[in-house]
Amino acid sequence: MTAIRSPNNALKEKIPVVVIGGGLAGCEAAWQLACRHVPVRLYDMKPKRLSPAHRSPHLAELVCSNSLRSNDPASAVGLLKEEMRRIGSLIMESADKTAVPAGKALAVDRVLFSLYIEERLLHHPLITVLHDECCEVPEDGIVIIATGPLTSASLAHAVSSLVQSDYLSFYDAIAPIIEGDSINDNRVFRASRYDAGSDDYINCPMTEEEYHRFYHELTRADTVPLKDFENTRCFEGCLPIEVLADRGEKTLLFGPMKPVGLIDPRTGRRPFAVVQLRKENRESTLFNIVGFQTKLTRPEQKRIFSLIPGLENARFARYGAIHRNTFINAPRVLTPLLQFTGRHDLFFAGQITGVEGYVESTATGLLAGLYTACLHNDRPLIPPPRETALGALTNHIASTEPTTFQPMNVNFGLFPPLGTHMRKRDRGTHYARRALDALDMWINTFPD
Secondary structure (H helix, E strand, O other): OOOOOOOOOOHHHOOOEEEEEEOOHHHHHHHHHHOOOOOEEEEEEOOOOOOOOOOOOOOOOOOOOOEEEEEEOOOHHHHHHHHHHHHHOHHHHHHHHHHEEEOEEEEHHHHHHHHHHHHHHHHOOOEEEEEEOOOOOOOOOOOOOOOOOOOOOOHHHHHHHHOOOOEEEEEEOOOEEEHHHHHHHHHHHOHHHHHOOOOOOEEEEEOHHHHHHHHHHHHHHHHHOOOOOOOOOEEEEEEEEHHHHHOOHHHHHOOHHHHHOEEEEOOEEEOEEEEEEEOOOOOOEEEEEOOOOOOEEEHHHHHOOOOOOOOOOOOOOOOOOOEEEOOOOOOEOOOOOOOEEEEEEEEEEHHHHOOOOOOHHHHHHHHHHHHHHHHHHHEEEEEOOOOOOOHHHHHHHHHHHHHHOOOOOOOOOOOOOOOOOHHHHHHHHEEEEEEEHHHHHHHOOOOO
């Protein structure tokens, strides 16, 4: 148990906790604080200023995909979602209420998702939302920095000076979005892989000849040049489609274009390759090209992706793009409680800590909110058990070898071993059962 006491409770109780960043982590942190009777000032620079990747003026914008990945509690990310639901996550509440069909995945209507979260925060009496950019780290009071991977240059400089450590960076790509009524229904079929779901995906099947033509053009296409870097480091879980293609002619067939689990009803056979389209909204007017993150130029995206059967005349509601993600070397500067080692009342949350993914970012925001509520209310700060998804993820942040630290999605490889031999397909269920039992005991340590 790690316990920290404030030297001046009377003064502290009059000062709201400052949360910098109105993304998923910052919104979740603010909600957890307010639900525990702690006043919050939530700062977000939008809509006065947008980063290169942001488009919406609203809080909790989903910049990349609209999918929060698997909803199966026997998967690591599904288990993480279930843990957050049990704690009362606002982000998970919004996701469940604004979900769109996506098979075993949890995907949302991104506009309704953000609006739901924003409305809950704006109407909470203990939360004040301020649309201003923070260029410095406040020196007084409890602070959570949750500005995400697209932290503004001024604040990034301030944080870098504070932690006295160089930032690490990688580049993250987003996939294009297609207008639904521009898809040629005569060349596609609807189905979920292995018949899981209710025909939630539109599938664009390719013959071997069509695939090789697509591959040939993709590997010779023009890309957008990146700036201000020498050694580009892309996150392995979100590689641009053209980077994957450069690894070999068959790489895409085992990645985003794999045909396994899909049968074209018109032929009764499995296609040579398949491109899947996933709903972006409930009205089915927008579709994401699944796994097609890219840094191709816009003309090249239009030319090459139009080679996909069914997308010959596709209209692009959003082209794919690439943006810079920034994160601190967390094992050097953060404790397992997400505290800055040089200041007990300064916490970090979200992708700036070195987690990857919407759900993981939200999870660190949830924990930072719980920890700062405890600090504000003069309660002990207790990290979640390592057997939980929350504990396994934050242990990775704090305990990984700093020289090799890289962003990470939650996965069962981060959990303590089960210690018993069992079939691979049963392990997820056992991990989940152990985690949720440990979580229920840990939840009782936090103030209501």
